[in-house]
Amino acid sequence: MKKCDNWRFDTLAVHAAQQPDAVTGAVSQPVIPAVAYAFPDAEAAAQVVAGNREGTYYGRYGNPTVxxxxxxxALLEGGEDCIGLSSGMAAISSALLAFAQAGDHVIVTKDVYGGTYNFVTQLAPRFGIAHSFVDCSSLEAVRQxxxxxxxxxxxxTPSNPLLTVLDLRGLAEVAKASQLPLIVDSTFMTPCLQKPLELGAAVVVHSATKYINGHGDVLAGFVVGSRNVIGYIRSRIAGDLGQNLNAWEAFLILRGMKTLGLRVRTHCSSAQRVAEFLDGHPLIRQVYYPGLPSHPQHELAKGQMKGMGGIVSFEVDGGLEAGKQLMNRLQMAMISFxxxxxxxxxxxxxxxxHAAIPAEERLQFGITDGLIRLSIGLEDAEDIIADLEQALxxxxxxxxxxxEVHERPVYQA
Ligand SMILES: Cc1ncc(COP(=O)(O)O)c(C=O)c1O
Structure with missing residues (x-):
């Protein structure tokens, strides 16, 4: 294995854990779709199954490409171990199930991704797991x-879709004081911009469907944490529920990850420009982007994130109807999940x-009818802004x- 102790992020994203194939010399990762693996003798098979010897034995419990x-x-996040799974939701559900069982309770930050909300409110209770949604921007509220x-x-953190930034160092201290694991969904950041384990979290989860793969053609998730936790998820949760990632998708993610740093930096710089454009626009009521000095956790974000990410949310004057009209008038940006x-x-x-969240609760979380979320792509930032400008x-x-316009905005185009 290559030495990578001093390598920086972009170098690790290209080289970490990879070397030319021992048989063919192939530089890019060979895709090994095999489900079953042969052993030299019965003892070797038993050792691998027991986890006492490196190796894979059946596709549901591991695969060489994966x-x-x-x-x-694991290297990029600075974790002991990692498991690749079939989606971000597989990662989130298995991370929670690794710690909670019937009779237990979990604390969940209030504005989470809709799928996480569904899991915690619909499926987890069927297994006897209770939850509280808490405003985790208040450490006292979490303690209570x-x-x-x-x-x-x-x-x-930052949350979907309101970009609330939570104090990971503070939350990790609160969690540790009560010997609880802090699980962080770091999907919006990727390890390029945020390292929750270094800030004290016990487990990081990702939807790799997003930036980590980055090309919109794979569903995948990761859990990174201690060997014990990942081992348990592999053998008892993901293995038994069949949440495994397959070799071809792992190959696509490995390919996508080689440009992760490049892509994420472009997403960030364009998002900053779009946020500033929207912030100064008379038809926009509010912009949510941690890179804006007006964002309530702007200073906190600078202290725990290397960049502010590629998501910008905003509210248009005129609420839901104006928001829909704006989306319908965009010519380049696509309406998509x-x-x-x-x-x-x-x-x-x-x-x-977030349609599954009852309106009253959704509004309590701050997800108003007029809120729009933009995922800033890799097009030229000028073109993204021009598209928004013409639609507005x-x-x-x-x-x-x-x-319906009572007060003429300063904006003229
Ligand atoms: C923050 C966040 N976490 C998790 C998920 C779920 O990921 P997946 O669709 O890969 O299951 C999403 C999906 O949008 C997300 O935005």
């Missing part, structure tokens, strides 16, 4: 929410990603025609 990717992710049967604190892709994607959380201009003119 293993390369798992080692790379800890019960004798609490088994984990789960947060997402995912994020972290090369294409700029736009979506309406209240009716799309159209919305304004349409509202003027309807007589």
């Amino acid at each position: 293993q390369t990717l798992e080692r790379k992710l 929410a800890i019960r004798p049967n609490t088994k984990a604190i789960f947060v997402e 995912s994020l972290g892709d090369p294409e700029t994607l736009v979506q309406h959380p209240a009716t799309m990603t 201009c159209e919305v304004h003119h349409a509202a003027e025609k309807e007589g």
Whole structure:
């Protein structure tokens, strides 16, 4: 294995855990789709199954191509071990199930991804796992929410879709004081921008469907943590539930990861420009982006993130209707669910990603009807801004025609 002690992120993203194939010399990772693996003798088989010897034995419990990717992710996150899974939701559910069982309780930050909300409110209770949604931007609120049967604190930072930044160092201290694991969904950041384990978290989860793969053509997730936790997830949760990642998708992610740093830096710089553009626009009521000095956790974000990410959320004047009109008038950005892709994607959380959350609760979380989330792509930032500008201009003119614009905005186009 190559020495990589002093390598920086971009070098690790290319080289970590990878070397030319021992048989063919192939530089890129060979895809090994085999499900079953042969052993020289019965003892060797028993040793591998027992985990006392390196190796793979059956596709549901591990695969050589996936293993390369798992080692790379563990190195990039600074974790002991990692497991690659079939989706971000497989990673989130298995990380929570690794710590909680019937009779237990978990604390979950209040504005989480809709799928996490569904898991915690719909499926986990069927297994006897209770939850509290807590405003985790208040460490005191987290302390207060800890019960004798609490088994984990789960947060997402920055959050989807409001970009709330949570104090990971502070949360890790609160968790440690009660001997609880802090589980962090770091999907929006990737290890390029945020290292929750270095800040004191016990476990990191990712939807690799987003920036880590980065090309919108793979569903995948990762859990990074201690050998014990990952071993348990591999043998008892992912293995038994069949949440494994397959070799071809691992290959695509390995390929995508070689440009992770390059891509993420472009996403960040373009998102900053888009956020500044929207922030200064008279038709925009509010912009949510941690890179704006007006963001409530701007200073905290600078202290724990190397970049502010590629997601910008905002509210247009005129609420839901104006928001929909704006989305419909975009010519380049596509109305779509995912994020972290090369294409700029736009979506309406209240009716799309967070539609399953009852309106009252959603509004309590701050996800209003007029909120729009943009995933800034890799196109030229000028073109992304021009697209938004023409759509905003159209919305304004349409509202003027309807007589809905009472106060003429400063904006003229
Ligand atoms: C922050 C976050 N976590 C987890 C997920 C779930 O990932 P997947 O769709 O790969 O299951 C998403 C999906 O959008 C997400 O945005």
